[in-house]
Amino acid sequence: xxxxxxxxxxxGTSGTKTALYTFNGSLxxxxxxxxxxxxxxxxxxxxxxxxFYNSSAKTVSACIRESGIEPKAVAGIAxxxxxxxxxxxxxxxxxxxxxxxxxDMRCQPYIKWMSDEAGEKITDLTGCSPTCDHGPKMLxxxxxxxxxxxxxxxxxxxxxxxxxxxxxxxxxxxxxxxTYIHFSGFSDARKGTWSEELCDQFGLDIEKLPRIVKPWDxxxxxxxxxxxxxxLAPGTIIAAGAGDTAANALGAGIVEPGLLFDVAGTAxxxxxxxxxxxxxxxxxxxxxxxxxxxxxxNPLAYIGGGGIxxxxxxxxxxxxxxxxxxxxxxxxxxxxxxxxxxxxxxxxDGLFFSPHFGGRICPSNPNMRGAWLGLSWSHGQPHxxxxxxxxxxxxxxxxxxxxxxxxxxxxxxxxRAMGGGAKSSVWNQIKADVLxxxxxxxxxxxxxxxxAAMIAGKAAGVINDLASxxxxxxxxxxxxxxxNPKNHxxxxxxxxxxxxxxxxxxxxxx
Numbered sequence: 001x002x003x004x005x006x007x008x009x010x011x012g013t014s015g016t017k018t019a020l021y022t023f024n025g026s027l028x029x030x031x032x033x034x035x036x037x038x039x040x041x042x043x044x045x046x047x048x049x050x051x052f053y054n055s056s057a058k059t060v061s062a063c064i065r066e067s068g069i070e071p072k073a074v075a076g077i078a079x080x081x082x083x084x085x086x087x088x089x090x091x092x093x094x095x096x097x098x099x100x101x102x103x104d105m106r107c108q109p110y111i112k113w114m115s116d117e118a119g120e121k122i123t124d125l126t127g128c129s130p131t132c133d134h135g136p137k138m139l140x141x142x143x144x145x146x147x148x149x150x151x152x153x154x155x156x157x158x159x160x161x162x163x164x165x166x167x168x169x170x171x172x173x174x175x176x177x178x179t180y181i182h183f184s185g186f187s188d189a190r191k192g193t194w195s196e197e198l199c200d201q202f203g204l205d206i207e208k209l210p211r212i213v214k215p216w217d218x219x220x221x222x223x224x225x226x227x228x229x230x231x232l233a234p235g236t237i238i239a240a241g242a243g244d245t246a247a248n249a250l251g252a253g254i255v256e257p258g259l260l261f262d263v264a265g266t267a268x269x270x271x272x273x274x275x276x277x278x279x280x281x282x283x284x285x286x287x288x289x290x291x292x293x294x295x296x297x298n299p300l301a302y303i304g305g306g307g308i309x310x311x312x313x314x315x316x317x318x319x320x321x322x323x324x325x326x327x328x329x330x331x332x333x334x335x336x337x338x339x340x341x342x343x344x345x346x347x348x349d350g351l352f353f354s355p356h357f358g359g360r361i362c363p364s365n366p367n368m369r370g371a372w373l374g375l376s377w378s379h380g381q382p383h384x385x386x387x388x389x390x391x392x393x394x395x396x397x398x399x400x401x402x403x404x405x406x407x408x409x410x411x412x413x414x415x416r417a418m419g420g421g422a423k424s425s426v427w428n429q430i431k432a433d434v435l436x437x438x439x440x441x442x443x444x445x446x447x448x449x450x451x452a453a454m455i456a457g458k459a460a461g462v463i464n465d466l467a468s469x470x471x472x473x474x475x476x477x478x479x480x481x482x483x484n485p486k487n488h489x490x491x492x493x494x495x496x497x498x499x500x501x502x503x504x505x506x507x508x509x510x
Contacts, residue, residue, distance in 0.1 A: 003075035003462060007060060008452030010244060011052050011081035011158045013037070013101070018059035019449035020067055020074075023462055025473040029067040030446070031059040038098070043105045046098035049087050052158045053165050053229075061231035076237035076456035077166075077222075078215075079159035080247035080448050084133040084183050087161055088141070088152040093171055095161075096152045097145075100137045105366070110136035110143075114185060118201060124279045125198065127182040127189045127288030127297075131364050135185015138204060154210045159241045166230065167220025167238050174210040175219055178290045179246035181212060189290065190277055215242040215292050216458035216466070239459035242292050244448050245269065245300070248418070250292045251447030251454070253474025255467040257296065258413045260437060262396070264421025268306025268355075270396045271298045278406045285363045286402055292455065293467045299406075301362035301399040305355040305370060306392050307421050312357070313337070313388055318381065338426040341386035346433065346487045347494050350374045352501055353387040355395070360506070362399070367509040373501060389427050393434040394498040397491070400435055416476065418442045425481070433487035434495065443475035 005028065010017045017032040033055050038046045056079070064071055084102035089095060100107075114122060114130035123129040130136060134155065142149045153171035156164070160175055181187040186204060188195045192212055199206040213219065222236040242250070245263075254261045254273045263269035273291065278299045280286035289298045318337055352373045359366035372387060400412065415437050421427055422441050432439040454470060457463035 002073070003460065004073045005069060006075055006453035006457045006460075006462075007063070007077040008247070008449035008456065009056050009060065009077065009079045009162070010247070010448040010452065011056070011079060011162065012244065013082050013103070016052065016055035016059055017446070017449055018056065018063050019446060019453065020063040020069070021450060021453045023457060025450055028069070029063040030449070031062040031066070033058055037101065037103070045101040045103040047101055049095040049099050049158070049161050052081070052099075053162050056162050057229040061229070064231045071231060071233040071236075074232060074236055075462050076239055076460035077232065078239035078241040078452040078456035078459065079162055080242050080244045080452045081157050081159035083157070083180055083243040083245060084131075086134045086137045086155050087158060088155050089161065089164075089171055089174060090151050091153050091171055093164055093169060093174070097141065097148050099158060100141070102132060104137070105132060107132060107136035107140040108366075110139040113139070114202065118198070119284070120281045122185060122198065123281045123284060125189065125195055126185060126187050127277065127279055129280075129284035129364070130185060133183040133185060138185075138208075139202060142204065152208055155208055156210055157243075160210065163219055163238050163241065166222055166226035168223040168226070169220055173219070175213045175240055176210045177213050177215045177217070177240040177242055179215060179243040179292060182287055182289050184209075189288065192290070213240045214294075215240050215246075215455045218459050237456065237460045239456045241452055241455060243289070245271065246289060246292050246298065247448045247451030247455070249273070249298055249451070250466070250470050251449070251451030252416055252418060252442055253470045254298070254416065255291070255293050255296065255470050258411055260400070260412055260415035260435075261298075262415050262417040262422070262431065262439075263419050264307060264417050264427070265419035266307045267302050267304055268392045268395070268421070269300060269302040270399050271300035272400070272403050272412065273298060274403075274407060274410055276407055276410070278403070280402055280406065283363060283402055286399065287362070292451070299403055303355055303392060303395050304359065304361050305357045307419065309355040309357060309370065309388060310334070310337075310421070313385060317384060334420075334424065337385050338389070338424045340382040341389055342426045344382045344386040346430075346490050348383045348387040348390060349378065350376070351379050351383050351387040352498055353384075353391040354502065354505060355388065355391045360502070365506055365509065368505060369509060371505065389430055390434070391498070393431045394495050396431060397434045397495040398499055412437050415439050416442050416474075418445070418447060425479075428481045429484075432481040432483045434491045436483045436488045438483065439481040441477035441479065443477055
């Protein structure tokens with residue numbers, strides 16, 4: 001039977017989504033289910049590794065069943081997953097502990113330790129300054145839970161746990177693909193290896209780190225038990241997969257130096273695409289992730305309170321003028337809000353907003369909080385909303401400014417936006433004006449599963465050139481938002497003032 005289909009599975013923080021595609025990206029079926037988070041104590045956030053496996057099995061089997069395709073027609077499957085948390089397996093490839101979520105903050109003392117002892121070295125080697133990610137978490141388990149640590153054979157990602165179970169791997173075959181290793185705290189990102197120097201300095205057992213592979217490396221085939229659980233044919237190719245941000249970038253066609261990727265979702269993420277490695281040792285704001293595509297890098301930074309701050313404004317500040325608007329008709333509410341913002345000139349008449357309600361992430365300061373600054377009697381609801389929208393663009397301006405400083409010869413020529421915020425023409429225009437980069441919407445809402453599916457296609461030998469395939473399949477809206485030169489000039493000085501205010505607030509909250 002001719003292999004016609006590819007499967008991508010996205011293992012997110014709150015849910016698992018599976019999609020079944022043809023080779024050209026046409027969606028055949030998709031299914032998603034929620035995955036629980038556990039809060040055993042304040043500050044601790046965990047997940048069950050087997051919840052990732054069971055939710056994957058449920059959604060994959062549902063896609064195959066509801067599409068009516070023959071399981072043998074699937075050429076390959078790949079998983080992407082949340083990136084900054086860490087799981088572990090014992091000598092039987094069973095969970096040695098619960099998955100330590102990126103939301104779990106118990107490793108804070110080890111973030112400080114790594115920063116104080118070798119912060120600049122870690123940033124230079126890994127591309128990421130010490131934060132709430134694999135390194136401090138692994139050190140927490142070593143020092144705070146030594147009995148559990150002694151049982152850990154390998155630390156792994158959710159995608160590797162599910163793929164390993166599906167293939168029946170043993171712990172010596174455990175893996176991590178190279179798109180995650182900037183978050184490890186113990187890698188040499190340029191070489192794509194583990195850093196013995198860092199492991200020795202902090203006393204981490206390097207043998208507990210899995211082998212590093214390429215995203216499209218075949219890590220195994222679906223075994224009989226996995227075939228039964230997932231509804232797949234035994235022997236189906238399993239690729240290593242990628243981190244969720246890397247898979248999203250691939251799915252969006254971010255495969256050419258000079259492109260920007262705006263994930264305008266609950267968190268607001270701005271990622272670049274370059275052919276040079278960046279280590280932001282000065283600001284410690286950018287994280288530099290390996291792209292799925294060899295030789296390319298994705299320097300990025302993000303705001304924890306991007307889209308969620310707009311939702312907070314909607315729920316707590318905004319008063320609709322539309323009569324009898326259903327409380328749950330959120331899209332109309334957002335449209336009305338952003339329309340009001342368009343009534344105000346760039347700069348919101350001197351009003352600034354800080355979106356860091358739960359702390360600033362890039363650069364890291366968990367003590368930061370949100371604020372409006374510069375309120376006057378002349379400010380009204382439109383100013384409050386526009387200042388909120390502009391704050392995300394100003395943060396992006398700060399990130400892009402660092403990229404341009406570190407890569408002065410790199411021209412960034414287009415930003416591609418996805419997520420709920422990308423639907424707002426007003427917000428896209430503000431970002432284009434601030435960044436002085438053309439803004440384009442991406443068609444569709446799902447890019448991670450498509451990125452994972454393409455990786456599966458490369459592993460199965462049905463996609464030869466990932467970069468060209470991703471570029472050809474990316475669909476961009478006809479409406480492109482060109483920067484207004486006059487507004488950009490005005491915004492340049494405002495962004496500088498915004499950054500000064502953030503520095504002031506940083507000092508105040510510390």
